[in-house]
Amino acid sequence: MTSIRDALAKLWEADDDAPMIQQGDTWFTWGEVRLLAEKLDVELTAAGCGEGSRIGVVLGNRMESIAALIAILGKGRTIITLNPMQPVARLAADMAGARPRAVLAPTSMWAEVEFRTTAEDGGMIGFAVDGADVVVANSPDGKSPSPDREVADPVGIEMFTSGTTGPPKRIPLTWRQLEAALTAVHGHTGAAGPDDRVPLTGRVALVTLPIVHIGGLWGVLQNLAEARPFVMLPRxxxxxxxxxxxxxxxxxxxxxxxxxxxxxxxxxxxxxxxxxxxxxxxxxxxxxxxxxxxxxxxxxxxxxxxxxxxxxxxxxxxxxxxxxxxxxxxxxxxxxxxxxxxxxxxxxxxxxxxxxxxxxxxxxxxxxxxxxxxxxxxxxxxxxxxxxxxxxxxxADDAIIRGGFKVHPETVADALRAHGSVLDATVFGRDDERLGKVPVAVVELVDGITVGEDELKTFCRDQLTAYEIPVRIYTVPELPRSVSLKIDRRRLLEMISEIEQSAPAVTVASGR
CATH class of the missing domain: 3.40.50.12780 (ANL, N-terminal domain)
Known part of the structure; x- marks a missing residue:
């Protein structure tokens, strides 16, 4: 089994004119991606960021992110994922907590005062990366850059969990884990292909999720390791x-x-x-x-x-x-x-x-x-x-204990989804002084449909035990989702708070 670093090195055998990444109607060739990856490698090396250095990347679904992945992982550095879909304040706080040695981000991000100030205060070397251009965006000005962390098991990627049921946690993924995952996927699917296949030829793959999430990022890593051309949807x-x-x-x-x-x-x-x-x-x-x-x-x-x-x-x-x-x-x-x-x-x-x-x-x-x-x-x-x-x-950490009875949110959500007017549903536990926690549901309706809370509760009574029926069922125009298309629990709670503060109405027409 070829290692990920060896597989990335094999990309240099591809023809410079070989189409590599499609975005919209535009194809980026391997030559374009290679030149940017080499430029990033030169700049990082000159800044003292060698093997094992932790490099933050504002990881959007764009060609520049793929070149950054090749430059960072291809030389044994560690990529620190930074989510461009977050508000700038949250992104800056994430960067401050992670303390990478250097940061790669679009020019537009460096124009954000809070982002730039965080990099300056943390002594982080900054590069603005747009198209083929790599420009120094922040120099520590005499400050010592954040030291690289010594670890027994070298880390390839540090990224956040989805945070579906609680605050996201930053997880270090070691090179051992990444190699094992690639081996397991190939053993499961047999998709590695022949060793003599010409790089960046063959059937085009699809990357549909944001690459700052493990699903999207793994799709990219697999395509790079297998030297396959791919489509990358911006969203x-x-x-x-x-x-x-x-x-x-x-x-x-x-x-x-x-x-x-x-x-x-x-x-x-x-x-x-x-x-x-x-x-x-x-x-x-x-x-x-x-x-x-x-x-x-x-x-x-x-x-x-x-x-x-x-x-x-x-x-x-x-x-x-x-x-x-x-x-x-x-x-x-x-x-x-x-x-x-x-x-x-x-x-x-x-x-x-x-x-x-x-x-x-x-x-x-x-x-x-x-x-x-x-x-x-x-x-x-x-x-x-x-x-x-x-x-x-x-x-185990999502069960709702209602007066001693266990309620599984997905069981209740499934019951609501069975209603012909409900497009999707989610359920969470709300603190209750008497019962401990009680289930609360939020539904997204089929376009153009209006359904009352009482009708939905009546429907649930035929499918659920009494203690599983939600105490409230709210309707929202669209369920908020994270980068992985999971329910964004924090935004969901904010939406419910806004509904309760504006009006206690529980019958809302759906619309997108």
Missing amino acids: FTVEGWCAAVKEHEPKVAGLPPAAMRGVLSADVPAEDLKSLRAVTAGTTFVNPDLADEFTAKYGIPVLIMYGATEFSGAIAGWTKPLHAQWWNKKRGSVGRAFPGVQLRAVAEDGAVLPLGESGRLEVSSSQTGTGKDEWVRTSDLGHIDEDGFVYIDGR
């Missing part, structure tokens, strides 16, 4: 995704659940997706009803994956042969563990549970932070059946 839209599929006719493409609903709602013609043999999904919980609806409409199986940022990506999933053989019997599973990955369910005291019994999932793999000789406990509840299929039963 996901149904129109952009469908246009890329129609133009390049990939066999497999990623499609998160929210995006899958978007494709179904847009009534995209099956002819436009005729090249697809499968879609992969796994940034968040995938409802099997949604997967079956998509497959029924388009004849395309949905291959569900399971993973996390902490594991450098996916650790379990379906393949097309598995789906053909087992889906009808194992519907609702997230598939089997990848090669080199072991999974088990344990009780809260750590006792290993029998097959079929639900408990906290634990992982043993080189993809974890500690390595395959130790078991790492996740926040997910699940069970494993006698055929090795993994089922996610909920999140």
